[in-house]
Amino acid sequence: MSAAADAIASGALNGRVWFYSNYHCNLQCSYCLTESGPRVLRRELPGEVILDRAAEAEALGFTAFGVTGGEPFIRDDMPALVAELGRRRPTVVLSNATLLNERRLRELEPVADLPVHVQISLDHPDPVANDEMRGPENFRKVMEAIPKLVERGIGVRIATTLEDPDAVDPEQRERLCELHRSMGIPDEDHVVRPIVNRGRAATNDLGLLAGFEQLEPELTVTVDGAFYSPFGPTVRGGRLDSDLLVSRATAPLQRPVDALLRIADQLPDGHDASIGIR
Amino acid sequence: MKHRRSVEQHANEDAVSTAAPLVELVMRDQAPLLARRFFGDGPPSPITASLAQVPELLEVALPFIGAALGPGALDARAKELAILRTSALLECRYCVQTHTAVALDCGLSAEEVRVLRGELELDAAFTAERERTMLAWIDAVAAGRGTVDPGLQSRAAEALADHELVELTLTVTATLMLNRYCTALDLPVSAATLARLTEEGF
Numbered sequence: 001m002s003a004a005a006d007a008i009a010s011g012a013l014n015g016r017v018w019f020y021s022n023y024h025c026n027l028q029c030s031y032c033l034t035e036s037g038p039r040v041l042r043r044e045l046p047g048e049v050i051l052d053r054a055a056e057a058e059a060l061g062f063t064a065f066g067v068t069g070g071e072p073f074i075r076d077d078m079p080a081l082v083a084e085l086g087r088r089r090p091t092v093v094l095s096n097a098t099l100l101n102e103r104r105l106r107e108l109e110p111v112a113d114l115p116v117h118v119q120i121s122l123d124h125p126d127p128v129a130n131d132e133m134r135g136p137e138n139f140r141k142v143m144e145a146i147p148k149l150v151e152r153g154i155g156v157r158i159a160t161t162l163e164d165p166d167a168v169d170p171e172q173r174e175r176l177c178e179l180h181r182s183m184g185i186p187d188e189d190h191v192v193r194p195i196v197n198r199g200r201a202a203t204n205d206l207g208l209l210a211g212f213e214q215l216e217p218e219l220t221v222t223v224d225g226a227f228y229s230p231f232g233p234t235v236r237g238g239r240l241d242s243d244l245l246v247s248r249a250t251a252p253l254q255r256p257v258d259a260l261l262r263i264a265d266q267l268p269d270g271h272d273a274s275i276g277i278r
Numbered sequence: 279m280k281h282r283r284s285v286e287q288h289a290n291e292d293a294v295s296t297a298a299p300l301v302e303l304v305m306r307d308q309a310p311l312l313a314r315r316f317f318g319d320g321p322p323s324p325i326t327a328s329l330a331q332v333p334e335l336l337e338v339a340l341p342f343i344g345a346a347l348g349p350g351a352l353d354a355r356a357k358e359l360a361i362l363r364t365s366a367l368l369e370c371r372y373c374v375q376t377h378t379a380v381a382l383d384c385g386l387s388a389e390e391v392r393v394l395r396g397e398l399e400l401d402a403a404f405t406a407e408r409e410r411t412m413l414a415w416i417d418a419v420a421a422g423r424g425t426v427d428p429g430l431q432s433r434a435a436e437a438l439a440d441h442e443l444v445e446l447t448l449t450v451t452a453t454l455m456l457n458r459y460c461t462a463l464d465l466p467v468s469a470a471t472l473a474r475l476t477e478e479g480f
């Protein structure tokens with residue numbers, strides 16, 4: 001068993017490897033960790049790099065994959081990439097679901113038979129409140145996309161990002177849950193997570209301060225290097241944060257994995273990673 | 279991919295001169311996880327702050343630089359002879375200014391420092407045969423091409439033990455690497471060092 005597999009088995013390292021596919025997005029949410037938007041640098045991780053690192057991760061004993069950005073489905077090659085990842089390991093792809101037109105949905109159909117989930121952001125049961133953070137028409141587009149995925153048999157999860165999940169009005173939360181249940185998405189596929197005070201959220205003074213002590217070690221591969229967590233490669237003022245950078249080299253994957261394991265070893269006793277992206 | 283950031287945004291402005299380096303100097307709040315142990319309480323040196331761009335290189339380069347340039351079998355004075363002389367020959371502004379201050383701290387006289395910087399003739403300050411041989415060796419390694427003159431090789435082998443000759447040669451060659459690194463990246467000298475040099479008349 002590799003050192004990574006041991007660490008995953010003992011819970012010292014999360015078994016999922018994240019890929020930041022790109023940084024651009026059709027939206028510009030007010031809490032976006034990566035300051036994504038239509039005109040930012042794309043910083044795409046090439047498809048063959050994603051698949052090569054995924055193959056190495058599989059051999060090292062990683063158990064799952066995640067794809068995030070930016071909006072992954074802005075890329076034409078994303079449906080095929082997600083399907084290929086899903087053939088190897090259970091995969092979750094984070095999406096705003098507003099670019100899932102008929103063509104993309106058709107291209108995504110092969111993942112219906114695979115352990116793949118599209119995790120879609122939906123923050124509020126009320127369209128006006130939801131769109132305040134995520135932009136006009138977001139609620140309507142998400143409401144249209146989810147049933148189309150579900151009817152094709154594609155796994156869907158809902159992610160709700162809130163300033164303070166503990167302070168949310170129970171009635172509001174129940175309405176949101178009724179909404180996802182009505183679309184065939186069970187409670188276990190609904191995650192509620194706090195806004196993290198990085199990227200545009202930090203600029204807008206939103207969210208929870210999170211140092212690496214609050215985050216789980218989850219190997220995250222980007223075009224700029226490997227990071228400690230998917231909350232690592234955030235962008236502020238157009239500049240990539242490096243405080244959670246593990247290594248610039250990502251190949252062979254063993255190199256950032258070894259570095260990450262050394263960092264995970266230094267975590268203080270009683271380390272309680274309480275913040276997850278999914 | 280490069281994300282330029284001005285020095286003013288992230289460096290302690292008191293800590294660096296106004297010349298903008300070519301690459302972003304990583305300050306403590308942005309220090310990558312494996313680089314953090316190399317960041318002390320004060321502002322990091324520009325070498326540390328630039329190497330932090332690539333933490334896996336910083337991790338091996340800084341301990342190497344510390345071992346190669348710090349005192350070892352050769353004492354701090356001998357090391358500074360090698361570092362300052364080599365830096366002057368390579369015309370590395372950063373290393374000459376920084377190591378002028380270090381050399382003074384190590385007890386070298388202002389006159390000796392000026393000789394090493396190439397501003398005075400050798401005879402003005404260095405008379406001991408061992409140090410004159412060391413300086414000839416340093417000049418030959420730092421500025422020479424091809425093999426070192428056999429006469430000088432014999433002289434050096436006589437004046438220095440093998441391990442001393444190895445250490446002196448590595449000090450010069452490690453300094454050459456740093457000279458080109460600091461010059462190419464235009465690393466800024468700390469404001470404190472510049473003030474000190476002005477005070478000392480350099």
Ligand code: SF4
Nearest residue numbers: 025027029032070096
């Ligand atoms: S939070 Fe997601 S959907 Fe919103 S701008 Fe950022 S990447 Fe796009």
